[in-house]
Amino acid sequence: MSLLVKAQREGQTIARVTPESAAWRYVGFAAYRMEPDELVYVHDAKRESCIVVLSGAVDVETADTKWSSLGSRDSVFEDAAPFAVYLPPGVRATVRAVRRAEVGVASAPATGVHPARLIEPSQMKRSTRGKGLNTRYVCDILPQTELAESLLVVEVRTPGGHASSYPPHKHDTDNVPQESSLEETYYHRLNPPQGFAFQRVYTDSRDIDESMAVEDHDIVMVPRGYHPVVVPYGYDSYYLNVMAGKQRTWHFRNDPAHEWIIERDSRS
Secondary structure, three states, X not given: OOOEEOOOOOOOEEEEEOHHHHOOOOOEXXXXXXXXXXXXXXXXXXXXXXXXXXXXXXXXXXXXXXXXXXXXXXXXXXXXXXXXXXXXXXXXXXXXXXOOEEEEEEEEEOOOOOOXXXXXXXXXEXXXXXXXXXXEEEEEXXXXXXXXXXXXXXXXXXXXXXXXXXXXXXXXXXXXXXXEEEEEEEXXXXXXXXXXXXXXXXXXXXXXXXXXXXXXXXXXXXXXXEOOEEOOOOOEEEEEEEEEEOOOOOOOEEOHHHOHHHHHHHHO
16 A cells, blocks of 8 residues: 555545554544635544644634634745644534635544644744754644644645755654654645655665655655655645654654764754
């Protein structure tokens, strides 16, 4: 089975990954394109969800609360954080597009410990990671410091000609605090949209070793292994990461063959 999930170019559902389709246990993700007044329904009896307003504006309504005109940007490539809504399992939500919008819905197993809530852009930590042609711009939407049972959600913008998720790192072993085991999806966007990026997923033993040309709106599944991304010159990259696993904590290990890059940068 390929780790690349190609986007649908027409229709409301752009791309979707479920635990069943991925043959894993935790992460679910779907992306939707919405015209004004179109609806998306979000509900799972046994899974928590995080609705991310990638672009445009939407209303999100549950039986108890309505959040109106959620949207902070017209494109994921703007220098701004998104709005998001956290939903515990069992809560039904209706997402209605106020204007043309794109939304991502992440999900993972949960028992219902935390209530539904709005996550505003001002609550999200934004940072710059890496140096030189390894520089990228990170926004923590639902990090381990914020309330959830399983989900970790983050977005990353990478300039053209740069590498991201690099040096290659992995998080597929239960050995906290050295490393945690987390499944992960990458939802890719490219600007201009006719562009492409490259992502490789590989393990130390090379029992997984897949290199993919990723186009706008495609998803890459990372069940385990290292997973760097490289963006050609002239095209900027965005990706939305969803992670979940046995423990809700992110500890990773760099590929030892490429650890020298970190050591060199720390000396410069």
